[in-house]
Amino acid sequence: MVIVYFGTPAFAVPPLEALLASAHPVAAVVSQPDRPRGRGHRLQPTPTKLIAQGHGVPVLQPDRVRDDAFLQTLRDLHPDLGVVAAFGRMLPDALLAIPRLGLINVHASLLPRYRGAAPIQRAVMAGEKETGVTIMRIVKELDSGPTFASRTIPIPAGATSGDVEAALAPVGARLLMDVVEQIAAGRAVETPQDHARATYAPKVTKEEGAIDWTQPAQRIHDLVRGLQPWPLASTTLIRADAAAAAGRYVIRRTTFGEGMTDMPPGTITRAEADDLRVAAGGGSVLRILEIQLEGRRTMNVREFLAGHRLGAGDRFGP
Numbered sequence: 159m160v161i162v163y164f165g166t167p168a169f170a171v172p173p174l175e176a177l178l179a180s181a182h183p184v185a186a187v188v189s190q191p192d193r194p195r196g197r198g199h200r201l202q203p204t205p206t207k208l209i210a211q212g213h214g215v216p217v218l219q220p221d222r223v224r225d226d227a228f229l230q231t232l233r234d235l236h237p238d239l240g241v242v243a244a245f246g247r248m249l250p251d252a253l254l255a256i257p258r259l260g261l262i263n264v265h266a267s268l269l270p271r272y273r274g275a276a277p278i279q280r281a282v283m284a285g286e287k288e289t290g291v292t293i294m295r296i297v298k299e300l301d302s303g304p305t306f307a308s309r310t311i312p313i314p315a316g317a318t319s320g321d322v323e324a325a326l327a328p329v330g331a332r333l334l335m336d337v338v339e340q341i342a343a344g345r346a347v348e349t350p351q352d353h354a355r356a357t358y359a360p361k362v363t364k365e366e367g368a369i370d371w372t373q374p375a376q377r378i379h380d381l382v383r384g385l386q387p388w389p390l391a392s393t394t395l396i397r398a399d400a401a402a403a404a405g406r407y408v409i410r411r412t413t414f415g416e417g418m419t420d421m422p423p424g425t426i427t428r429a430e431a432d433d434l435r436v437a438a439g440g441g442s443v444l445r446i447l448e449i450q451l452e453g454r455r456t457m458n459v460r461e462f463l464a465g466h467r468l469g470a471g472d473r474f475g476p
Contacts, residue, residue, distance in 0.1 A: 159238035159342050162257065164188045165206045169323050170243040172331035173264050174206055177241065178213050180335060182342070185235040186216045188223075190246050224250050232256050239341065241334065242296060246275075251298060259341060261296040264330040266323070268308055269294060270356040273301035278326065279319045280359035283384030285376065288312050289322060291330040293337045295348060302356070304348035306337040316411075318386035364389040368476050371424035375414035375442035382412050392452070396424075398471030407474070410448035410456050419443050424475060429468035432460040436474055 159182045163174055166189050177184050187210035195202040203211075210217045220228040229252055240261035242249070254261060267277035268290040274280075281289045290310040295303035309329050313322055340346040367389045369378055382391045390410075395403040419427050421437040428435040434446045450456040451466075 164245040165243040176331040272359040274359035275361040375438040375444040408450040
C-alpha cells in the first residue's frame with residue numbers, strides 16, 4: 159500500500175519510523191509549517207520533517223489543508239491509505255476522500271474517552287490511573303470514527319504529560335503496524351464507538367496554568383503534572399505585607415498527603431531546609447519539591463529556600 163503520513167510533533171515520530179521500516183512505501187509526509195522557536199526565534203523544522211528528510215521522503219507543509227493545489231498534490235500521489243498521528247489540524251472532507259482506503263488515526267486515549275486535541279494532558283490533569291492509544295478511522299465528526307484496536311498503559315503517580323506521551327508513542331507505533339497489516343490483508347475489523355460514553359479533551363490554554371489554591375492538593379498536584387512540558391503550572395508570591403514579589407513561580411514537581419491544616423489556601427505553612435508546604439483547598443497540604451522563578455533554572459526546594467527567604471504570612475496567589 160502507498161501511504162501518506164500526517165504528523166507534526168515528537169509523538170508522531172515513532173509511528174512514522176515504523177511505517178518507513180515496513181514494506182509499505184511512504185509517498186509523502188505532511189507536517190504543519192516550521193515555527194520560530196528558542197531565544198533566537200529561528201525557524202525550526204518539525205520532528206517529522208527531520209525524519210522524512212533523513213529518509214528522502216518528500217515533505218508537504220501547507221498553510222491551509224483546504225488549498226486546492228495541496229489537495230491536487232495529494233491526488234497525484236495516488237495513496238492507498240492516509241495515516242494521521244498528532245497532525246494538529248482538522249482534515250476537510252475533500253482530503254478524506256483522496257486515499258483509496260481512507261485515513262486512520264493514532265489517537266492518544268482509550269476512545270471514546272478524551273476525544274480532542276489534548277487527550278494526554280486532560281487525562282493526567284484528571285488524575286486518571288491509566289490511559290492508552292486507539293487506532294481509529296477518521297470521519298467528519300471529531301474522533302468519532304470506528305476503532306480498529308486499542309492498548310492500555312498505566313499512568314504512574316508522579317508521571318507528567320511528557321512522560322506519558324513518551325511512553326505512549328512506541329505503543330501506538332506497534333499497534334499502528336498491526337492495523338496497517340490487517341488493512342493490507344483485508345482482515346481489519348472496525349468497531350463502532352459508544353458515543354454515549356464520549357468525553358472531550360479540548361486544547362489546553364496558557365491561562366489554565368494559573369494555580370487556584372482553593373482546589374484540593376491532589377487536584378493541584380495533577381495540574382502540575384498535566385501541564386508539563388507546556389504550558390506549566392505557576393503562581394505568584396505575595397508577602398505578608400501584601401507586596402507581590404516580582405515574577406511568577408513555576409511549580410515543577412509536587413506531592414500531597416502531608417497532613418492537614420486550618421490555614422487559608424495558598425498560605426505557606428512550612429519553609430525550612432528541603433520542606434516547602436502550602437495550604438490548599440479543604441484543609442489539604444501540597445508539598446513542593448521543585449520550583450522555578452520564571453526565566454531562571456529549575457531548583458529543588460533546598461536550593462530555592464537557600465536563596466529565597468519565606469516568612470510567616472507569606473502566601474502563594476493565583
